[in-house]
Amino acid sequence: MDNLVRRLLKASCALALTVAVAQPALAQSTRKQLKTANKYFDQENYRASIPFYEQVLASDPNNALALFRAGIAYMSFDKEKASDYIYKAQKLKPKVSKDVEYWLGRVDHLNYNFDEAITHFQAYNTTLKSKDTRKKELAQLIQHSKNAKVQFNSPKDIFVKNLGPTINTPYSEHSPVISNDDKLLLFTSRGENVTGAGSTGSKDKGNVASDGEYYEDIFEAKRINDEEWEKPRSLSGALNGKGHDASIQVFDNDTKMLMYRQDENGDIFYSERSGGDWTEPKKLNGNINSKAFESDAFITPDGKTIYFSTGKYSEDGTLDIYYATRQPGGDWGPAKSIGSAINTLYDDDSPFLSRDGKSLYFASRGHNTMGGYDIFKSDWDSVGNKWGRAENMGYPVNTPDDDTYYRLSPDGSYAYLSSYRIGGYGEKDIYTINYIKNAIIRGKVFSKRDSSTVIPGVELVFSGTQADKTALSYRDVTKPETGDYSVNVLSGRTYQVAVSKDGKNIETQEFAVPISTNDSTIVEKNFYVDYIDTTSMMAAQFKKIYFDTDKYKLRPESIQELNNISNILKANPGVNISIEGHCDSRNTDEYNIVLGQNRADAAYNYLKKSGVAETRMVTVSYGERRPAAANDSPDNMQLNRRVEFRVIVKEGETMPQLNNGATLGTPSTGTSTTGTSSDATRTTVPLVPGKSKAKLPDGTKVKTKVDEDSDKVKVKTKGANDEKSKTVTKDGTIDSKVKEADGSKTKVKTDND
Numbered sequence: 001m002d003n004l005v006r007r008l009l010k011a012s013c014a015l016a017l018t019v020a021v022a023q024p025a026l027a028q029s030t031r032k033q034l035k036t037a038n039k040y041f042d043q044e045n046y047r048a049s050i051p052f053y054e055q056v057l058a059s060d061p062n063n064a065l066a067l068f069r070a071g072i073a074y075m076s077f078d079k080e081k082a083s084d085y086i087y088k089a090q091k092l093k094p095k096v097s098k099d100v101e102y103w104l105g106r107v108d109h110l111n112y113n114f115d116e117a118i119t120h121f122q123a124y125n126t127t128l129k130s131k132d133t134r135k136k137e138l139a140q141l142i143q144h145s146k147n148a149k150v151q152f153n154s155p156k157d158i159f160v161k162n163l164g165p166t167i168n169t170p171y172s173e174h175s176p177v178i179s180n181d182d183k184l185l186l187f188t189s190r191g192e193n194v195t196g197a198g199s200t201g202s203k204d205k206g207n208v209a210s211d212g213e214y215y216e217d218i219f220e221a222k223r224i225n226d227e228e229w230e231k232p233r234s235l236s237g238a239l240n241g242k243g244h245d246a247s248i249q250v251f252d253n254d255t256k257m258l259m260y261r262q263d264e265n266g267d268i269f270y271s272e273r274s275g276g277d278w279t280e281p282k283k284l285n286g287n288i289n290s291k292a293f294e295s296d297a298f299i300t301p302d303g304k305t306i307y308f309s310t311g312k313y314s315e316d317g318t319l320d321i322y323y324a325t326r327q328p329g330g331d332w333g334p335a336k337s338i339g340s341a342i343n344t345l346y347d348d349d350s351p352f353l354s355r356d357g358k359s360l361y362f363a364s365r366g367h368n369t370m371g372g373y374d375i376f377k378s379d380w381d382s383v384g385n386k387w388g389r390a391e392n393m394g395y396p397v398n399t400p401d402d403d404t405y406y407r408l409s410p411d412g413s414y415a416y417l418s419s420y421r422i423g424g425y426g427e428k429d430i431y432t433i434n435y436i437k438n439a440i441i442r443g444k445v446f447s448k449r450d451s452s453t454v455i456p457g458v459e460l461v462f463s464g465t466q467a468d469k470t471a472l473s474y475r476d477v478t479k480p481e482t483g484d485y486s487v488n489v490l491s492g493r494t495y496q497v498a499v500s501k502d503g504k505n506i507e508t509q510e511f512a513v514p515i516s517t518n519d520s521t522i523v524e525k526n527f528y529v530d531y532i533d534t535t536s537m538m539a540a541q542f543k544k545i546y547f548d549t550d551k552y553k554l555r556p557e558s559i560q561e562l563n564n565i566s567n568i569l570k571a572n573p574g575v576n577i578s579i580e581g582h583c584d585s586r587n588t589d590e591y592n593i594v595l596g597q598n599r600a601d602a603a604y605n606y607l608k609k610s611g612v613a614e615t616r617m618v619t620v621s622y623g624e625r626r627p628a629a630a631n632d633s634p635d636n637m638q639l640n641r642r643v644e645f646r647v648i649v650k651e652g653e654t655m656p657q658l659n660n661g662a663t664l665g666t667p668s669t670g671t672s673t674t675g676t677s678s679d680a681t682r683t684t685v686p687l688v689p690g691k692s693k694a695k696l697p698d699g700t701k702v703k704t705k706v707d708e709d710s711d712k713v714k715v716k717t718k719g720a721n722d723e724k725s726k727t728v729t730k731d732g733t734i735d736s737k738v739k740e741a742d743g744s745k746t747k748v749k750t751d752n753d
Contacts, residue, residue: 029262030056034066045212046073055554058671064093072103075110077170079401079422084105099124109371109400111422114149118142124389141371144400148370151395155467157436157490159515160396160417162429166229167221170426171214174418175296175405177247179254181412183223186235186257187430188246198554216244217508218259223262238278239271242262251299258297266293268308287324289333295319296350296405300357306332307351307360319347324417341387342378346747349373350404356411360387363404368392374673375417397433406433407717414517425601434517441489441513443526444484454483454638455501455531462487462495462511480628481639491516495506499529506531542645545603546638549586552598554606565645566610576648579603581621582628584637589623596621615704618715 037052053070056063071085075374086107089096097103106119121142128135167173169191177186194217195207207215218239219232239245243262250257254273259281261269267289269281283289288297290312297308304326311317320343322335343349350373352361358380363373367390375397376390392398395408397417405418415433445458455478461475472493476485489495492515499506506529515522540563545558554562569575581596600619608614629636691705705714719724724739 012108020652024154030059034063037066037069038464040212041069041073043210043212045210046076048212049073050077050087062092064089066105067092068096068100071107075107076420077426079107079110079608083111090734098127101127102138104298107146109141109145109148112400114145114150114152114400118185123690125601144369144371147368147392149399151370151392151398153468155392155396156394156692157467157492158394158396159434159436159492159517160421161432161434162424163229163431164227165425166231168425168429172420172427173430174214174372174428175247175260176407176416176418176430177250177257178249178407178409178416180410184220185223185229186218186220186247186250186255187232189219189232190216190427193219193232193234194216195234195240212607215262216246218245218247235278239281248297249299250357253305258299260295264289264291264461265311266295268294268297285331285337292317293319298351298353300353301355307338307353308335309349309351310335318345319349321348321351339387339683341389348374350406354408355410361393361406361408361415362390363406364390370398371400373404374398375406376402402428436487436490436492437519437521439509439513439516439523440486440488441525442484443524444482444526445478445529448528448530454478456480456483457501458485458506458527458531459498459500460487460527460530461486461498461500462489463498464490464495466490489513491521497527499527501531520569542647544642544644547599547641547643549584549637549641550595552595552602554602554709558603562606566607566612569607569612569616576616576618578646578648579607579617579619580644581619581623582626582640582642582644583624584640585624585627586637589625592623593621596623597642599643618704618717620717629667709733 016315037049039057040046040049040052050073053066053073056066057070060066063302067085068089069091071082074082074085079449086100086103090100090104094100101120101124105117105124108114108120118732123139124511125135125142125452128138143373147588162168165184167187168191171189171191173187173189173191175188178184178479179186183194192214194214207217210217218235219234220235221229222231236245237609239259241261241263244260244266245262246260248258248260248268256273257271257272257278261267261281261283263269263283268284270284271278271281273279284306285296288294288306288308289308292310292311292312294311295309297306299306305323306326307321307323309319309321314320315644321338323338324332324335327333337343338351338360342360342362342364346366348364348366350363353359354361360378360380362378363375364376365373367374367376369392375393377393378387378390380386381388397403397406399419399421401420403417403419403421405416407416409415414435416433417433418428419431420428421431441462444454447453447455457480458478460476460478460519462472464472472490472495474487474489476487478485491513493647494510494512497509499509499513501652509527511525522660525623543561546555547553547558548555565577569577579600581598581600583592583596585592587595597619600621603613604617604619607617624631624640627640628642629639631637631640690702701718703716714726714728726737
């Protein structure tokens with residue numbers, strides 16, 4: 001407890017006793033209860049004081065003094081109740097204590113009401129004289145609230161999980177130590193299962209410390225699975241000293257353990273495993289231990305360096321982190337300070353290094369703490385040969401109260417932490433710290449009207465936010481062949497999923513992604529939307545044609561499909577199509593634009609020679625920019641070497657119902673086919689001079705201009721992202737220019753003959 005708190009509590013206790021004596025009307029039993037409560041309170045035995053304050057309040061619920069003092073006592077066990085009591089006391093009696101503004105600030109800070117805490121601290125500051133030493137400590141508390149507000153408003157995507165009631169109790173649990181195989185947890189507890197806990201009524205008070213809490217004992221628990229632990233077993237048989245005993249670290253393949261023992265104000269010991277138990281602890285040498293307080297330590301994996309916290313070298317006994325190296329004889333050499341980048345004027349404690357030795361984690365009351373101890377991280381500067389600037393690990397690793405003993409798991413994928421935070425089981429609890437990872441969300445999009453029919457070409461945009469409210473957005477389009485999608489999203493949040501087709505929103509759905517703490521989580525999610533996919537219906541009639549690597553020569557099966565398309569177009573003279581060339585990613589983008597255009601032209605020329613009017617067809621090349629599958633295998637690359645056919649729908653019109661042309665004959669290259677009906681004898685639609693406009697399913701706008709003598713056709717397109725193209729067909733030559741959304745340009749000039 002800091003000096004300011006002790007001074008205020010001492011003054012408050014004196015006031016409480018005076019008030020109790022000055023109230024003759026108060027019942028004798030109530031006065032006695034209040035006197036007993038104040039006695040425990042003055043000894044900082046807050047747990048013992050609370051029942052007596054509650055007895056006073058049971059008979060006198062508006063006793064402002066009992067409420068106020070009970071509220072202060074509850075700050076170690078129930079922050080929210082502490083706030084209720086102190087605020088109620090101040091409302092009943094505004095001057096219940098001359099330090100009431102200070103305590104209102106403290107309890108508001110612990111309950112995340114940082115602006116209110118600052119206001120109360122500032123109000124209290126005005127009551128102090130200019131040379132009052134408390135002003136300096138008060139300024140630090142105000143800064144803590146400012147720091148906490150910054151950290152709280154920019155949280156990290158971290159999942160903090162309580163280890164549960166098997167490990168944690170209404171008392172304090174801390175100092176987690178995990179074995180190398182991650183199956184055994186050692187920790188320290190002040191709970192009811194410690195040695196001598198049942199002897200509190202005896203003359204020697206059993207295992208009760210001066211603050212009324214049980215002395216610390218070391219326990220171990222075996223892991224059952226990722227979520228459960230066996231009932232902890234006390235190690236006090238061999239490790240129990242006269243006071244506090246706390247776990248620190250296991251090392252040398254878990255055969256040795258560093259531990260804290262309350263000896264000469266607190267020293268560092270070690271014990272060795274013998275069979276299933278531990279040997280009598282031995283104290284480390286005088287270069288580590290002193291008559292001052294040594295709190296915690298860490299030995300590096302190579303066993304050559306020890307980092308430890310000690311009050312030996314500070315003027316006021318505050319803790320600093322020092323290190324020592326192992327000497328040729330095997331013992332520890334002289335201690336050296338870890339440096340001013342780590343050590344502050346306040347307590348710096350609980351050092352822990354990552355397995356590679358490049359990151360130091362420690363607890364500190366200095367730096368930019370949110371209040372009490374916070375966990376900080378420093379990285380080793382190999383150039384400067386020193387530890388770098390300490391960085392606060394942020395919220396929710398840290399809270400406005402004490403957060404200490406940060407210990408990485410053996411594989412470094414998560415960490416253990418001791419903390420007193422809202423929602424725990426009592427005082428300090430042990431938690432795990434996991435960074436929230438991505439999860440793969442995959443599935444298909446189906447039509448509600450036919451839940452077995454997938455819809456290809458559907459765009460799904462997952463929109464959400466990080467913990468600090470930074471926007472997140474993930475996108476995919478259902479695949480042409482399979483109709484499935486896959487996105488890799490940050491887990492542990494709810495996303496708004498916008499489902500659209502051809503640039504038009506179908507609907508928006510909400511989807512909650514569960515928390516994942518590993519990178520292998522897969523969530524299956526199918527979407528069912530109110531949409532009829534007429535485009536896929538067309539695709540069933542206009543099938544893709546495929547090409548060999550680096551070729552644009554039509555395959556025999558492609559000619560068969562083009563004959564089918566020719567028949568359909570002749571049976572539906574009002575239908576116009578877009579012929580779209582695609583490539584795999586083997587060559588450059590520029591090369592593939594030309595190759596894609598050549599493939600589109602090959603299909604265009606065949607259909608033209610089969611009798612389809614050129615004014616009914618436009619060509620475009622996407623090169624490698626719209627793959628149907630990832631270019632990661634020969635089979636997938638074959639899927640990308642293709643030409644697709646899409647019906648052009650004029651603005652304001654709906655997708656037409658096609659006659660499949662089954663009554664028509666099969667045209668051969670360069671010939672016309674005449675059927676028996678009068679409609680079938682018409683092999684082409686005459687070129688109509690003039691201008692026309694159309695809109696493709698993906699939102700692309702197409703303008704066509706045909707000259708008077710129909711020997712020149714000009715086609716302009718403009719996409720949704722401002723990508724543009726211009727194609728001029730004249731005397732068998734196609735001249736095309738393309739400008740992409742990013743500003744890149746491509747020119748294509750080919751001979752259609």
